[in-house]
Amino acid sequence: xxxxxxxxMATDDVQIAATMLKLAIxxxxxxxxxxxxxxxxxxxxxxxxxxxxxxxxDAETSKLLHFALQCFELSEGLFDVTAGPLMQLWRFxxxxxxxxxxxxxxxxxxxxxxxxxxxxxSLHLPEGMQLDLGGIAKEYAADSVAYLLAARxxxxxxxxNLGGDIACPVAKSPPWQVxxxxxxxxxxxxxxxxxxxxxxxxSGDTRRFIEVDGKxxxxxxxxxxxxxxxxxxxxxTVIAPNCVTAGMLSTMAMLKGKAAEAFLAEQQxxxxxxx
Amino acid sequence: MNxxxxxxxxxxxxxxxxxxxxxxxxxxxxxxxxxxxSIAGALALASCGLFANGAQAAEEGSFTDGWxxxxxxxxxGEQERVQAIEAIGTAQKTFDDESTVDLKLVVDSLTGAxxxxxxxxxxxxxxxxxxxxGQYTIKAGDTPLxxxxxxxxxxxxxxxxxxxxxxWKINGGVYGSKEYDYMSIGLNGGAERGFNKDxxxxxxxxxxxxxxxxxxGGRPVALSSMAIRDHYNSDDSFQAAFDxxxxxxxxxxxxxxxxxxxxxxxxxxxxxxxxxxISSVSGYLTDPFKVLSVVDESGTTxxxxxxxxxxxxxxHSVYLMTKGALDSGxxxxxxxxxxxxxxxxxxxxxxxxxxxxxxxxxxxxxxxYYTQSKVDFYQPxxxxxxxxxxFASADYRxxxxxxxxxxxxxxxRLAGGHEMTYRLEYYQQNPTxxxxxxxxxxxxxxxxxxxxxxxxxxxxF
Numbered sequence: 001x002x003x004x005x006x007x008x009m010a011t012d013d014v015q016i017a018a019t020m021l022k023l024a025i026x027x028x029x030x031x032x033x034x035x036x037x038x039x040x041x042x043x044x045x046x047x048x049x050x051x052x053x054x055x056x057x058d059a060e061t062s063k064l065l066h067f068a069l070q071c072f073e074l075s076e077g078l079f080d081v082t083a084g085p086l087m088q089l090w091r092f093x094x095x096x097x098x099x100x101x102x103x104x105x106x107x108x109x110x111x112x113x114x115x116x117x118x119x120x121x122s123l124h125l126p127e128g129m130q131l132d133l134g135g136i137a138k139e140y141a142a143d144s145v146a147y148l149l150a151a152r153x154x155x156x157x158x159x160x161n162l163g164g165d166i167a168c169p170v171a172k173s174p175p176w177q178v179x180x181x182x183x184x185x186x187x188x189x190x191x192x193x194x195x196x197x198x199x200x201x202x203s204g205d206t207r208r209f210i211e212v213d214g215k216x217x218x219x220x221x222x223x224x225x226x227x228x229x230x231x232x233x234x235x236x237t238v239i240a241p242n243c244v245t246a247g248m249l250s251t252m253a254m255l256k257g258k259a260a261e262a263f264l265a266e267q268q269x270x271x272x273x274x275x
Numbered sequence: 276m277n278x279x280x281x282x283x284x285x286x287x288x289x290x291x292x293x294x295x296x297x298x299x300x301x302x303x304x305x306x307x308x309x310x311x312x313s314i315a316g317a318l319a320l321a322s323c324g325l326f327a328n329g330a331q332a333a334e335e336g337s338f339t340d341g342w343x344x345x346x347x348x349x350x351x352g353e354q355e356r357v358q359a360i361e362a363i364g365t366a367q368k369t370f371d372d373e374s375t376v377d378l379k380l381v382v383d384s385l386t387g388a389x390x391x392x393x394x395x396x397x398x399x400x401x402x403x404x405x406x407x408x409g410q411y412t413i414k415a416g417d418t419p420l421x422x423x424x425x426x427x428x429x430x431x432x433x434x435x436x437x438x439x440x441x442x443w444k445i446n447g448g449v450y451g452s453k454e455y456d457y458m459s460i461g462l463n464g465g466a467e468r469g470f471n472k473d474x475x476x477x478x479x480x481x482x483x484x485x486x487x488x489x490x491x492g493g494r495p496v497a498l499s500s501m502a503i504r505d506h507y508n509s510d511d512s513f514q515a516a517f518d519x520x521x522x523x524x525x526x527x528x529x530x531x532x533x534x535x536x537x538x539x540x541x542x543x544x545x546x547x548x549x550x551x552x553i554s555s556v557s558g559y560l561t562d563p564f565k566v567l568s569v570v571d572e573s574g575t576t577x578x579x580x581x582x583x584x585x586x587x588x589x590x591h592s593v594y595l596m597t598k599g600a601l602d603s604g605x606x607x608x609x610x611x612x613x614x615x616x617x618x619x620x621x622x623x624x625x626x627x628x629x630x631x632x633x634x635x636x637x638x639x640x641x642x643x644y645y646t647q648s649k650v651d652f653y654q655p656x657x658x659x660x661x662x663x664x665x666f667a668s669a670d671y672r673x674x675x676x677x678x679x680x681x682x683x684x685x686x687x688r689l690a691g692g693h694e695m696t697y698r699l700e701y702y703q704q705n706p707t708x709x710x711x712x713x714x715x716x717x718x719x720x721x722x723x724x725x726x727x728x729x730x731x732x733x734x735x736f
Contacts, residue, residue: 040603144326249318
């Protein structure tokens, strides 16, 4: 997952803790092996290298893509797992490198979930298009681990933290205390949120941005313009019933730019925005 | 972006469960009133479908509790010389996603002839077989090859690796091999520690092996002259002379290896590995089947003497390797430098490039260049008017040489997770000696080029 992962378990039984940890590691590794963009010839790679042919997909992939479709529709096309070609143009390495407009146009021609044909068992991805589940897989893994542990140890509170995507499936009293990083002062907690049951996810450009002529471009790319969102908050943290929901809402809020707070206020959820 | 002061609208979030193909989705028009308020609820509802069955069953083939078994058959053939057929079976069991046990069994059968170290002559030559039973004759102009070379070897090894905690991993193993006149047993162990979120791994390891050398007909007395039947009047006098060139009983050899290395992940795609190894070998290091020709100033063989090597050797090696994941393949480059107190130094440059034609089919290229400078006691022949040295060997494998390997490999993944690979490699070794040749040796090919083909087929269950 290329980020620090931790599992907090409210138990003093070493045996149970070890079993839980093993389950969690196996599940996270399984999802990473299956959906990471960086592992050649894994199932995702095979879909992305299907050369325009219709590929068979398993039930899990189908569910995940159907959820991505819901997100695409609910966000009116702002959240798009086919936006990979655009993402790859923008290198957030601190350099002042901005892609050229023709390059952006070429990439935009390969973006758009509406061009996919998806069923319960198959996916047709036009040639040259690719899926990048980076904006959803980590949250999905956090939820998946949370459900897995709750199904087996229904009475033990755990906090699953995959690089800041947090899921707490079993209510804890007193609640977990989660620190939210201050984007202007990294590695220090700016604010502490209490969470008993539910999930929390953060989107933000605190660690990945490029600055050109004093203008800071964050890592959230607007799939309709091909450019990073202007006036996006530095970071958005949302508490929601589960991690995929929290992650999606925080990403959508980033994409709303100036209107992020207004959008989140309407959702009647706990959230924190840093600008 | 439109602002979100819109009135509530209902959004259809039912997960389609029909088997009909949902064709291209109409993109909601941007002018449509967005239904912000319901998005959180709609997402929460939609996400329920993701975990409807609770835990997802792991796919077949990942984290299995069973054994991963591989079988391979390999053929190695040198032009007009050694041929080998090798059957390899391996089994690996993964106890969890980290700890493993590996078992390996190899059976190989070698036949053919190998260069004895004696030089070619313009007339035919007769040599006594290493066992003392019988002799063989080499035609004029031919490199003397000992054709008595045939052997079946059985090798087995077991290795395990265990994760102690998030920082430390240890491994250990045992090894044994047995052939008709040679036996080897060994054990190895090592540990690795990850730093810096496992982006840096330091590892160190050690190995010890004990070999017993017991050649048929006994080990030759160092630098003694080969007894030839034609030079004796009777079988008995020949046998007595042959016995005088032999030492009774077996001898042994011990090897201690130590290695220290570091692996550094450079970025998402590249890693770098560097190792330093030291190896100390002591005991019987001479090859009991290798000889040297003693020639006069006309290049004519006067005598054949058994070789002799020092009884200890200290080797150092440095290895650098970088490996990268490309969009549709993998590439690696490596360099190895070896040096030892026998004065042999070698450099190896090697690269593999693997290209995935599809998710289940790849092709791989392998290129290797090797160059070595001879050990200090290597001599292609001895001169009769010079005093006998303490150590001497004409074994081309420790002489000056360059070698090239060119190989291709293809791999298919089959349904059910089975995998098939085929490999074909060409190897050529060019001796690069600049030794001045006396008399008749100038007309002969004293340093022949050697060519070999390796073909391998393997299947993973």
